Amino acid sequence: MVLDPFTALSLASNVVQLIGFAGTIVSQSMQLYRSSNGALGENVELQTVTEDLMELEERLRFSLKRGNDNEKGAGDEKGLEDLISGCVAIARQLLMALEKVKLHGSKHRSWKALRKAIQGMWSKSEIESLRNRLDLYKEELEMHLLVSLR
Numbered sequence: 001m002v003l004d005p006f007t008a009l010s011l012a013s014n015v016v017q018l019i020g021f022a023g024t025i026v027s028q029s030m031q032l033y034r035s036s037n038g039a040l041g042e043n044v045e046l047q048t049v050t051e052d053l054m055e056l057e058e059r060l061r062f063s064l065k066r067g068n069d070n071e072k073g074a075g076d077e078k079g080l081e082d083l084i085s086g087c088v089a090i091a092r093q094l095l096m097a098l099e100k101v102k103l104h105g106s107k108h109r110s111w112k113a114l115r116k117a118i119q120g121m122w123s124k125s126e127i128e129s130l131r132n133r134l135d136l137y138k139e140e141l142e143m144h145l146l147v148s149l150r
Contacts, residue, residue, distance in 0.1 A: 021121075024121070025114070025117050025118055025121060026114075026117075028040060028117040028120060028121070029110075029113040029114040029116070029117035030113070032103045032113040032116055032117055033103070033109060033110055033113040035103070037102075038102045038103030038104055038116075039098070039101075039102045039103070040101075040120065043098050043101065043102070043120075043127075046094070046098060046127075046131065047095060047098050050091050050094050050095055050098075050134070051095070053087070053091060053134070053138070054088060054091050054092075057084050057087060057088055057091075060080075060084060061081070061084055064077050064080060064081060079144065080141070080144055080145075080148070083137060083140055083141050083144060084141070086137055087134065087137040087138070087141060090130060090133050090134045090137060091134060093130055094127065094130040094131065094134060097123060097126055097127050097130060098127065100119065100123065101116055101119055101120040101123055101127075102116070103116045
């Protein structure tokens with residue numbers, strides 16, 4: 001069977017993509033297998049930052065409840081409270097998505113690591129989307145706080 005040059009190039013390209021994808025899956029499953037906490041390093045960092053952000057928002061809520069008694073501040077506080085609520089909701093979704101791709105247990109760890117690596121690849125766009133939405137909330141919160149300090 002003889003292939004025309006474009007078909008052969010297309011086939012070779014698909015094989016290279018498949019090998020790259022398989023290499024990524026194997027690499028991530030090895031990282032999961034070897035990690036002490038069952039998560040990829042990038043996910044651990046994202047989880048730590050998200051949890052820290054939730055703690056900061058909790059402190060901000062507390063300071064808002066103690067805060068301003070003037071009428072102008074009340075409207076500002078309502079907008080800030082809404083932003084905080086939205087940010088916390090996104091942060092919780094992100095933490096749940098990260099927990100789903102975390103490796104738990106020690107029985108059949110190698111197969112579970114492979115399965116979680118594949119699941120992580122499928123969930124990557126969801127996690128990235130939640131991260132981007134959280135970044136938007138963070139920027140809006142920063143702007144709101146900066147304006148309220150004036």
